[in-house]
Amino acid sequence: MQILLFLSSVLPFIMDILRSFLKWVPKIYTPIAKFATRMLVFAVISDFWWLVSGLGSMSSIAISYGENGPVFCGLKSDGSHLVTCYGSNSAIIYGSPVHFPFLGLTAGDGFVCGLLMESNQPYCWGSSGYIQMGVPQPMNERAQYVEISAGDNHLCGLRKSLTGRFRNTSLVDCWGYNMTSKHVFDGPVRSISSGSGFNCGLFSQNRTVFCWGDETISRVISLIPKQIRFQMIAAGGYHVCGIVEGVDSRVFCWGKSLDIEEEISAGYTGNGNVDLAPKDPMLTVVGGKFHACGIKIYDRGVVCWGFHLDKSTPAPDGIKVYEIAAGDYFSCGIQADKSLLLICWGYGFPASLPLAVSPGLCKPGPCLPGFYELNQPCKAPNSHICMPCHDSCPHDVYPKVQCTAPDVYGQCVYNCSTCSSPGCSSNCSATSDSYAVSANKNGRFWAIQLPVVVAEAAFAVFLVGVASLTAVLYVKYKLHNCHYSAKEFKSKKNAGNGSSPKVQPDLEELKIRRAQMFAYEELDRATGGFKEESLVGKGSFSCVFKGVLKDGTVVAVKRAIISSDMKKSSKEFHTELDLLSRLNHAHLLNLLGYCEEGGERLLVYEFMAHGSLHQHLHGKNKALEEQLDWVRRVTIAVQAARGIEYLHGYACPPVIHRDIKSSNILIDEEHNARVADFGLSLLGPADSSSPLAELPAGTLGYLDPEYYRLHYLTTKSDVYSFGVLLLEILSGRKAIDMQYEEGNIVEWAVPLIKSADICAILDPALKPPSDLEALRRIANVACKCVRMRGKDRPSMDRVTTALERALALLMGSPCSEQPILPTEVVLGSSRMHKKSSQRSSNRSEIDIEDQRFEFRAPSWITFPSVASSQRRKSSVSDADVDAKIPEGRNVDSGKEGC
Numbered sequence: 001m002q003i004l005l006f007l008s009s010v011l012p013f014i015m016d017i018l019r020s021f022l023k024w025v026p027k028i029y030t031p032i033a034k035f036a037t038r039m040l041v042f043a044v045i046s047d048f049w050w051l052v053s054g055l056g057s058m059s060s061i062a063i064s065y066g067e068n069g070p071v072f073c074g075l076k077s078d079g080s081h082l083v084t085c086y087g088s089n090s091a092i093i094y095g096s097p098v099h100f101p102f103l104g105l106t107a108g109d110g111f112v113c114g115l116l117m118e119s120n121q122p123y124c125w126g127s128s129g130y131i132q133m134g135v136p137q138p139m140n141e142r143a144q145y146v147e148i149s150a151g152d153n154h155l156c157g158l159r160k161s162l163t164g165r166f167r168n169t170s171l172v173d174c175w176g177y178n179m180t181s182k183h184v185f186d187g188p189v190r191s192i193s194s195g196s197g198f199n200c201g202l203f204s205q206n207r208t209v210f211c212w213g214d215e216t217i218s219r220v221i222s223l224i225p226k227q228i229r230f231q232m233i234a235a236g237g238y239h240v241c242g243i244v245e246g247v248d249s250r251v252f253c254w255g256k257s258l259d260i261e262e263e264i265s266a267g268y269t270g271n272g273n274v275d276l277a278p279k280d281p282m283l284t285v286v287g288g289k290f291h292a293c294g295i296k297i298y299d300r301g302v303v304c305w306g307f308h309l310d311k312s313t314p315a316p317d318g319i320k321v322y323e324i325a326a327g328d329y330f331s332c333g334i335q336a337d338k339s340l341l342l343i344c345w346g347y348g349f350p351a352s353l354p355l356a357v358s359p360g361l362c363k364p365g366p367c368l369p370g371f372y373e374l375n376q377p378c379k380a381p382n383s384h385i386c387m388p389c390h391d392s393c394p395h396d397v398y399p400k401v402q403c404t405a406p407d408v409y410g411q412c413v414y415n416c417s418t419c420s421s422p423g424c425s426s427n428c429s430a431t432s433d434s435y436a437v438s439a440n441k442n443g444r445f446w447a448i449q450l451p452v453v454v455a456e457a458a459f460a461v462f463l464v465g466v467a468s469l470t471a472v473l474y475v476k477y478k479l480h481n482c483h484y485s486a487k488e489f490k491s492k493k494n495a496g497n498g499s500s501p502k503v504q505p506d507l508e509e510l511k512i513r514r515a516q517m518f519a520y521e522e523l524d525r526a527t528g529g530f531k532e533e534s535l536v537g538k539g540s541f542s543c544v545f546k547g548v549l550k551d552g553t554v555v556a557v558k559r560a561i562i563s564s565d566m567k568k569s570s571k572e573f574h575t576e577l578d579l580l581s582r583l584n585h586a587h588l589l590n591l592l593g594y595c596e597e598g599g600e601r602l603l604v605y606e607f608m609a610h611g612s613l614h615q616h617l618h619g620k621n622k623a624l625e626e627q628l629d630w631v632r633r634v635t636i637a638v639q640a641a642r643g644i645e646y647l648h649g650y651a652c653p654p655v656i657h658r659d660i661k662s663s664n665i666l667i668d669e670e671h672n673a674r675v676a677d678f679g680l681s682l683l684g685p686a687d688s689s690s691p692l693a694e695l696p697a698g699t700l701g702y703l704d705p706e707y708y709r710l711h712y713l714t715t716k717s718d719v720y721s722f723g724v725l726l727l728e729i730l731s732g733r734k735a736i737d738m739q740y741e742e743g744n745i746v747e748w749a750v751p752l753i754k755s756a757d758i759c760a761i762l763d764p765a766l767k768p769p770s771d772l773e774a775l776r777r778i779a780n781v782a783c784k785c786v787r788m789r790g791k792d793r794p795s796m797d798r799v800t801t802a803l804e805r806a807l808a809l810l811m812g813s814p815c816s817e818q819p820i821l822p823t824e825v826v827l828g829s830s831r832m833h834k835k836s837s838q839r840s841s842n843r844s845e846i847d848i849e850d851q852r853f854e855f856r857a858p859s860w861i862t863f864p865s866v867a868s869s870q871r872r873k874s875s876v877s878d879a880d881v882d883a884k885i886p887e888g889r890n891v892d893s894g895k896e897g898c
């Protein structure tokens, strides 16, 4: 199983390497005869790079996407270069600077930026947690830009060419998530394009691509096709597509997000398909999150490839477009007719928009050869929108380079290398001379490229070898780790025998118990025919009923709502079964059995007599909320933290829960917390630096912004959700509660905590404790958990330790600084001895303190199977997590009351 799991994760990487190698071969073995014609068409297109529009490139149109809804913005069709927007993100719609003329637009997650005509500086509107709206800061007042380009959470600007001795140097300034800095490149840069956390540029002289930024998910940097020269490039989510120089004008894409069908199909949005990049010659391409689209040279029709959801509408057939732009899961194009209206396709946006926008940018002076003047007004005198000449050439035919008229009919010539009609063949036989010239040229081309092909092949073989070796070593390592865990489990079991009634049951016993398959009839009987009165709760995918089995055991039966998307619910059902049968911790909810009959799917759990934490905190019964006093609340937080810590650090392989929230923290008869609902869990990467590229799933208000925006899923995403849960426990407010002016708990509570106003966030239903220090510490931990960047958040083991200390303090322990170590105290675990002997050579003050056990937990604290002393080291220190001083300003002491 371990091997299979691991192989399933490394195989895509190996396949990617092979795929990119295989993609190379046909590109280099291009038929000789195409060479000359390639050069002709390239000459037309290469001067039109600025028409590119995508997730990140500048154009007359741009699409913003994200949590607050999609928005389309474009420059008005009256030639004024003023912006007009349409969509559901009110921050963008109402924030649009309608009086500023722009040179071009670009957009990211929740924001749009334009290049101001007057100052040649970017100006952004909408909202972003990473980029300052207005003119992004820091900004050099004198800096002028020729192009701007937005990724999900950042913006980059290419500065105007430098002069003098720096004329061969290019400057790119970036602002936003992990990006704010200045980049200097050797050589003039023609254009830039930004994706999710990375950027690419195209050098003017040799037309090769360079990229920079984060490539953990996309690998766009390591996969750059160094030998290919491009006419233009467009970055998408985690990929880049470019149009290769030459008459083919073929698209070449690299990176990850265009062929991630496995990960995508597991996402909450359901199933979809992945199409390969087309072979048609392209005029322009744009990149969406997981797809790309292009305009075909021959007929200006649109073609899209990469991932598309089943619900997506296809790209319009038989409609010509002037220009396209991509959002996350959809794209829009400007119809190539007088109306200049917009059509959109894909998922999540209307099919047509009541907007007419400019198909290009007005430029001063007459159109260059190879372009014709579009009959559209431009406000600035002597300005025109120039379009390339190959607009109307039918299939099999390409346009002549030199065109001066707006209408190019009669100026098209056959492409002799791809003749498929008698007209083409007879025409081409008359021009065989030029064919010979091109063959000659291509012979030279081939002589240069052959050694490159051989070197590439050798390199690919080498890479596959290294990847396989790494895979074998990694599998061995993981297996070793898992064997160790099993051993540890046994020793834990032995150590616990007879010591405590809370010791986990025998593994075999668990397996038998967990594998129990129930007949539908039995569960039907147990719940009284799933009658309304037995219903104890409802989730998005299930209803939960209380039932009593034949032997008198009280159980909770979770019945999956029969969905039209059975594949998905089946997957979730089996994920949950698989996970739960492998997990074993006092603070995780035990699965007792399951039933799968016909369309019915049922899971049988231990019944949690006190329902969920959500019911206690936010239920109609106010007495329940009051019942949960501060000590109980903090104990529940500690126990839930222990359960999650087990998932992250001790389950093998590690598990990311992905849906930590108060309705998934259940409370048993003895008021112990149990973490429930692994329906959304994933077998996560052990190494937090290897994120899973999957569509975000989870619950609004608890969703880690990094995961939501960047699809960057690590254990720190659970830490974020846990931080929200802590704020909920402290304040008694829901994660999102629109009855308050500031409905988002994080936005509301964090500033108050940072300004040391702890009383302002405490649940008014409870009397504040006389000493606020413990709650202050917890609030401070919560603030750290909800930090924007995952790497700045503490790991769960640190959070647990800090909470345990706070609990000790709250209960008036004489040694408030030391962690509670109930497992060692009660079970007398041998691990403690191992730990103390390991530490004997290097004992710090904290280590020594760790070994005093003056605190005793109350009887209703269930002793965990993971102790603070075993916890792994993490990058954020104890002191950082457990700091008594709020992040914002210093506070003398926590002794005062509210």
Ligand SMILES: Nc1ncnc2c1ncn2[C@@H]1O[C@H](COP(=O)(O)OP(=O)(O)OP(=O)(O)O)[C@@H](O)[C@H]1O
Pocket: 536, 537, 538, 539, 540, 541, 542, 543, 544, 556, 558, 589, 605, 606, 607, 608, 609, 611, 612, 614, 615, 659, 663, 664, 666, 676, 677
């Ligand atoms: N084992 C159990 N014992 C008692 N009550 C339970 C049990 N499991 C779930 N419940 C109740 O049923 C509710 C619904 O649970 P379920 O796991 O189906 O959905 P959820 O986690 O609340 O929401 P979602 O599925 O949208 O994430 C819970 O909030 C809880 O109140």
